[in-house]
Amino acid sequence: MNSHDFSHFPNYLQEAWETRFFGVRLDNSARYTFGRDGFTLQLQHSFGGQPGDFKAGATDAVSVSYSGSAISAGVVAQRSNDAANRHADVLGAGAKYVIGSVSMYGLYVHSRRDAGFTVGTTAGSPLANTSMLSNSNTVAGPNTQTASRRDSFVDVGVNYYVTPALSAGVSLMFDNAAGVAGGQSGKIKTLVALVDYHLSKRTDVYAEFDRNVLNGASVTDPNNPVGGFGGRANQTGATLGLRTVF
Known part of the structure; x- marks a missing residue:
């Protein structure tokens, strides 16, 4: 619900890092979906997972999208809370x-994250936003x-699409922090450049x-959505892979 991968890139941080603004996954979620005439409305609530505190770690999101034969578009808004009621707010819009x-x-x-915003861990703190980006640390510690x-x-x-099974694509991404x-x-x-061949639907x-x-x-930022490169300013990667969608 929270982001749209029009490019179908593999799930590598170096090329799919924009998902970390929303969270790679949000545990303990309930979602309502309503669709009509190509339009879809989705409402989602992810429970924080901290006993005795309904709000801590919780995330709420709403999206509206349209899918037609030639044009697809959507907008999404999301707010996540941490244990101290600090917020991470995300707005997104995309089209194909x-x-x-x-x-x-x-x-x-x-994306906007309050100073000190801290995501949950698997050690008893709020769990629903464990895969989001924090805003507590800096290079100073x-x-x-x-x-x-x-x-x-x-x-x-x-x-x-060279053929229905074979496609080639290129993507340019830019983040100003x-x-x-x-x-x-x-x-x-x-x-990112990708050549993809489908052996089957999956x-x-x-x-x-x-x-x-x-x-x-960003060179030394501990909260980089793309991760760190050990103090270097650039990184190049190449991958051959096989994947199955479940």
Whole structure:
């Protein structure tokens, strides 16, 4: 519900890192879905998992989407709470347009996390938002963040279906982060290319190439959605893989 993977990239952090703004998964969730004439409304509540506190760790989200023969689009809003009633708010909007064998897509996400926002763990604290990004630590150490964190993320890409089973695509991603550590800002730039061949409806083989470049405070940011590169400003990866969708 919370994000749309128009590109069907493998689940690698270096190329699917925008999902961490929303949370890779939200445990203990209840969802209501209503659809009509191509439009779909979804409401979701993820229970925090902390006994005696209904709100701590809980996440609420709402999305509205439309799916047609050529155009698909959707918007989503989400709020997550931590144990101290600090918030992580996320807004997202995306669209896909299909012309024959070519699919073009775009996605925008704005994320804001309060200073000190801390996600749950598996050791008794709120559980529903364990896979989200925190905003407590900075490069200076634990519990040193004093500013809210804002990320503005853009993803544009294109997929070309050579045959119904074989596709090739490329995606460009950009994140502008403010409040990384005090008044510092940083940037993340990502290029991903993917060739994908479907053996069946559930199973495919793929080859991918990714290039990530960090600028400014993002080089040493412990809350980077793309992760850290050991103090380096860039990283290049390539993968061959086989996957089955359950």
